[in-house]
Amino acid sequence: MSSTTDFATFYLGGLYFGITATDVLELNKNLDVTRVPKSPKTVRGIMNLRGQLVPAIDMYERLGLENTSHQQETISIILQCEGMLIALLVDNVGEIIPLEQDTFESPPNNFPKMSRELVLGVHKLPEKLLLILDPKQLIKGIAFSGKPALLSV
Amino acid sequence: MDNNDDILAEFIIEAREILDQLDLDFVQLEETPHDKKLVGNIFRAMHTLKGSSGFFAFKRLEKVSHAGESLLGKIRDGHLALDTQKTSTLLMALDALREIISGIEVANTEPAGDDALLIADLLSLANGGEVSSNNNRGAIPSPQPSTPPLETTQTTEDLVLDAIESEDIEATDEALMGDSLVATDNEMVVDTAAPTGNARTTEVAAPVKVNLELLDKLMNLVSEMVLARNRLLPFTAEFGDHNFSNTVRSIDLLTLELQERMMKTRMQPISQVWAKFPRLVRDIANDCHKKVTLIQEGAETELDRTLLDGIRDPLIHIIRNSVDHGIELPAERLAKGKPENGKVLLRAIHENGMVVIEIADDGGGIKFDAVRQKAVDKKLVSFEDAKKLSDIQLLEFIFLPGFSTNQVVTNLSGRGVGMDVVKNNISAIGGSIEIDSHRGKGTNIRLKIPLTLAIMPALFVRCENERYAIPQNSISEMVRIDPNNSTGLEDFYGTPVFRLRGKLVPLLFLNQQLKLSEHSPDSTKAINVAILQSSGISFGLVVDEVLNMQEVVVKPLGALLKGIPDFAGATILGDGRVALILDVDGMAIHSGLVAKIQARPLNPETVFDQVREEEVSMLLFELAGLERIAIPLDNVERLENFALSRVQRNGSREVVQYGDHIMHLIRMNDYIEGGQPSVDSPTQPLSVIVHYVNQMPIGLVVSQVHDIIHVPKKLQAANPPQRGLAGCVLMGEKVINVVDLQEILMMRNLQEHQKTYPEVIDMDVLR
Numbered sequence: 001m002s003s004t005t006d007f008a009t010f011y012l013g014g015l016y017f018g019i020t021a022t023d024v025l026e027l028n029k030n031l032d033v034t035r036v037p038k039s040p041k042t043v044r045g046i047m048n049l050r051g052q053l054v055p056a057i058d059m060y061e062r063l064g065l066e067n068t069s070h071q072q073e074t075i076s077i078i079l080q081c082e083g084m085l086i087a088l089l090v091d092n093v094g095e096i097i098p099l100e101q102d103t104f105e106s107p108p109n110n111f112p113k114m115s116r117e118l119v120l121g122v123h124k125l126p127e128k129l130l131l132i133l134d135p136k137q138l139i140k141g142i143a144f145s146g147k148p149a150l151l152s153v
Numbered sequence: 154m155d156n157n158d159d160i161l162a163e164f165i166i167e168a169r170e171i172l173d174q175l176d177l178d179f180v181q182l183e184e185t186p187h188d189k190k191l192v193g194n195i196f197r198a199m200h201t202l203k204g205s206s207g208f209f210a211f212k213r214l215e216k217v218s219h220a221g222e223s224l225l226g227k228i229r230d231g232h233l234a235l236d237t238q239k240t241s242t243l244l245m246a247l248d249a250l251r252e253i254i255s256g257i258e259v260a261n262t263e264p265a266g267d268d269a270l271l272i273a274d275l276l277s278l279a280n281g282g283e284v285s286s287n288n289n290r291g292a293i294p295s296p297q298p299s300t301p302p303l304e305t306t307q308t309t310e311d312l313v314l315d316a317i318e319s320e321d322i323e324a325t326d327e328a329l330m331g332d333s334l335v336a337t338d339n340e341m342v343v344d345t346a347a348p349t350g351n352a353r354t355t356e357v358a359a360p361v362k363v364n365l366e367l368l369d370k371l372m373n374l375v376s377e378m379v380l381a382r383n384r385l386l387p388f389t390a391e392f393g394d395h396n397f398s399n400t401v402r403s404i405d406l407l408t409l410e411l412q413e414r415m416m417k418t419r420m421q422p423i424s425q426v427w428a429k430f431p432r433l434v435r436d437i438a439n440d441c442h443k444k445v446t447l448i449q450e451g452a453e454t455e456l457d458r459t460l461l462d463g464i465r466d467p468l469i470h471i472i473r474n475s476v477d478h479g480i481e482l483p484a485e486r487l488a489k490g491k492p493e494n495g496k497v498l499l500r501a502i503h504e505n506g507m508v509v510i511e512i513a514d515d516g517g518g519i520k521f522d523a524v525r526q527k528a529v530d531k532k533l534v535s536f537e538d539a540k541k542l543s544d545i546q547l548l549e550f551i552f553l554p555g556f557s558t559n560q561v562v563t564n565l566s567g568r569g570v571g572m573d574v575v576k577n578n579i580s581a582i583g584g585s586i587e588i589d590s591h592r593g594k595g596t597n598i599r600l601k602i603p604l605t606l607a608i609m610p611a612l613f614v615r616c617e618n619e620r621y622a623i624p625q626n627s628i629s630e631m632v633r634i635d636p637n638n639s640t641g642l643e644d645f646y647g648t649p650v651f652r653l654r655g656k657l658v659p660l661l662f663l664n665q666q667l668k669l670s671e672h673s674p675d676s677t678k679a680i681n682v683a684i685l686q687s688s689g690i691s692f693g694l695v696v697d698e699v700l701n702m703q704e705v706v707v708k709p710l711g712a713l714l715k716g717i718p719d720f721a722g723a724t725i726l727g728d729g730r731v732a733l734i735l736d737v738d739g740m741a742i743h744s745g746l747v748a749k750i751q752a753r754p755l756n757p758e759t760v761f762d763q764v765r766e767e768e769v770s771m772l773l774f775e776l777a778g779l780e781r782i783a784i785p786l787d788n789v790e791r792l793e794n795f796a797l798s799r800v801q802r803n804g805s806r807e808v809v810q811y812g813d814h815i816m817h818l819i820r821m822n823d824y825i826e827g828g829q830p831s832v833d834s835p836t837q838p839l840s841v842i843v844h845y846v847n848q849m850p851i852g853l854v855v856s857q858v859h860d861i862i863h864v865p866k867k868l869q870a871a872n873p874p875q876r877g878l879a880g881c882v883l884m885g886e887k888v889i890n891v892v893d894l895q896e897i898l899m900m901r902n903l904q905e906h907q908k909t910y911p912e913v914i915d916m917d918v919l920r
Contacts, residue, residue, distance in 0.1 A: 032729065032731070034619070034723070034730060034731040037669055037717075037719070037733075038668055038717050038719060039714055039717060043713060043714060048725045048729055051373070051376075051380070052708075053710065053731060054711075055711055055713045084712055
């Protein structure tokens with residue numbers, strides 16, 4: 001009881017992911033994404049969330065997964081992290097599930113190195129694995145190097 | 154909320170204001186040392202500060218302000234005269250007070266510190282002595298015979314305490330009752346200048362201090378409200394319900410007013426930033442032993458608060474340059490036949506919906522030879538080419554990123570130090586900078602700043618099926634290049650260029666710049682080009698399609714995307730989609746275009762020179778009965794075509810709906826001597842030149858717009874004067890008449906009241 005955490009879950013390329021539910025603000029379906037030329041590949045563009053600009057993260061790119069589904073519909077999970085809003089574009093969302101700490105394990109060694117940095121650990125559920133993502137790491141890898149030094153003040 | 158905390162917060166704010174005012178007053182006082190009223194004001198302000206410090210039991214504040222007050226009292230009573238040394242010591246006292254106040258703000262109690270030396274100086278001066286310490290910045294040894302400090306057996310500390318106890322218990326009480334900074338029974342702020350007594354009744358309408366964050370939130374909400382209104386408007390046509398339409402219309406009007414009022418709350422006078430400059434100039438001038446007078450004009454000009462923050466550092470930088478490097482030493486000035494006192498002029502004016510801030514000095518001007526040398530050293534030009542560069546061309550180098558380094562400061566101590574940083578800061582808030590300098594005569598720097606950052610007019614263009622916004626202030630014109638009747642695109646050392654009125658304009662292709670696609674436009678088809686100004690160059694941006702002009706609310710892209718130099722931000726369109734706003738400066742610099750053009754100028758600069766010195770751009774057009782009429786381009790905001798069906802009548806006036814405004818139309822041919830009544834053809838749209846008066850559009854109807862021409866600035870007066878014309882200029886063999894827009898607008902206004910045009914215009918009536 002003491003260490004139960006709620007996780008918002010979603011599906012992407014056949015894998016099952018979870019994020020601490022308290023980080024998630026809301027879910028949206030099919031928001032228009034405006035492409036931002038020259039942006040990192042992982043940022044598919046920006047969206048308008050009731051007057052706020054929110055960068056939309058292409059989770060296939062971010063996790064280094066191959067996009068096999070090519071489905072038209074995208075769902076955005078709006079996260080609040082490090083003082084800003086970001087949207088994760090995913091295929092499908094699952095339920096919010098409460099989980100005890102004791103099913104939690106560190107990421108398996110056979111994970112690709114890149115995704116191992118993003119995954120805090122794994123919850124072994126009866127029928128499948130739930131990969132828990134670290135939102136901070138998700139953002140960290142994207143941020144720009146900034147303008148060339150000459151122009152910075 | 155703790156009531157005491159509130160009172161303390163008020164105290165800090167008020168104390169800061171007093172200190173800022175004192176800064177100004179002291180510098181003013183140094184110039185007019187016999188201004189009794191001013192001394193009185195300063196004394197009173199210091200006294201108030203002391204009284205309130207006593208109330209909060211801030212001992213350090215109390216002691217320093219008391220010592221300051223003692224000295225001021227002597228000066229006020231005419232026992233002592235103010236000199237540089239006394240002013241400097243008093244200013245040091247202000248700095249100490251400021252530091253203590255900052256400490257109190259952080260910790261709610263006074264920071265530890267020892268002011269004994271300062272207090273000793275103040276008291277010694279008050280007693281007709283000299284300062285004992287030599288930490289007195291900017292102090293010039295007094296030429297008058299110095300009296301030794303009064304013999305005293307007391308320590309400074311004792312002296313102060315005694316003084317406080319003996320004279321001023323009464324004054325402290327009085328301060329608490331009347332002059333106090335804060336009212337203790339409620340949270341109202343008592344105006345320190347107001348007389349005691351029934352001041353309270355008038356305070357109900359006193360300004361309210363509002364949290365800035367809250368204001369920003371409100372501003373954001375209003376901006377969204379405007380956009381939501383835009384989405385609502387089309388529904389009225391769809392439903393055709395009268396009641397619904399009326400409701401929407403009132404929402405429309407209310408939103409507009411809300412937006413305007415909201416913008417006003419963010420406007421603050423530029424004097425807020427300037428207030429610190431007299432002190433700054435004085436300190437720098439003292440440091441480098443120069444005599445400089447700062448002249449301020451237009452301090453009441455209002456600017457958006459966020460912009461005020463943005464111009465503070467650039468202005469300080471420029472002013473410091475002016476005093477430090479621009480103004481010569483007094484002896485040097487005298488030798489050159491200039492007055493010993495150098496002048497720095499700070500002027501703010503409204504111009505075409507922008508605020509122009511001018512910083513001019515009458516110093517030695519930019520050290521052009523040093524700039525030339527530096528350009529050669531940095532391998533920006535060859536030695537031979539550098540010799541040919543004119544002064545004006547050399548000025549452009551100053552803004553190049555990294556052009557000035559620390560070495561420039563020490564070795565050359567030329568001006569233009571870090572001007573690229575200034576330029577970047579100004580660009581970041583949507584402004585631009587121009588510099589003009591003449592050897593031995595001085596330098597004039599003009600900053601053009603938009604009135605507000607949050608909302609700006611932008612032109613929408615399409616490129617690869619996506620819409621982009623270009624800030625209107627960087628667009629000079631739109632051109633369509635048709636390969637059939639022009640020379641088309643050419644190549645200039647690898648840069649695509651085209652000819653615009655005989656001058657080469659380099660081109661940038663938006664699709665390639667944004668790495669959307671590689672292809673260049675089909676050379677047999679016409680292309681759309683926006684001519685943009687940036688970083689001292691003019692270039693053409695090739696886009697697929699030119700869409701509409703619209704006011705946009707600028708939003709930052711956020712931390713994840715802000716590193717892309719091509720974008721200044723984004724905006725949300727009426728349909729809810731996001732459109733990116735192009736950063737014209739960023740594109741020009743990062744495409745390498747600026748560097749290329751700087752290295753190899755496209756057009757012979759003599760032409761450029763003339764335009765700067767003597768020529769003026771005008772728009773050439775035609776009226777019924779008059780073939781060649783021109784209007785200065787400064788008076789032209791936009792060109793529009795309106796179908797005749799859009800023109801509506803409002804009483805005797807013709808109007809069209811134009812954006813959020815009703816635009817009145819003026820038939821130019823009715824007002825100009827020799828004009829004939831025009832006959833509108835129902836199929837031909839009306840050509841309209843849009844001119845703004847007090848931010849309201851006015852449409853000048855003409856028969857046909859021809860071209861932009863460059864003509865001599867000096868007009869030849871028509872003799873006898875002709876109605877509606879200011880004079881004429883010669884272009885080649887042809888005479889071109891230039892309209893007198895002011896007169897036409899006046900005639901127009903007079904017609905409101907009188908049906909006929911009067912013989913003589915009484916200028917006073919018009920004011």
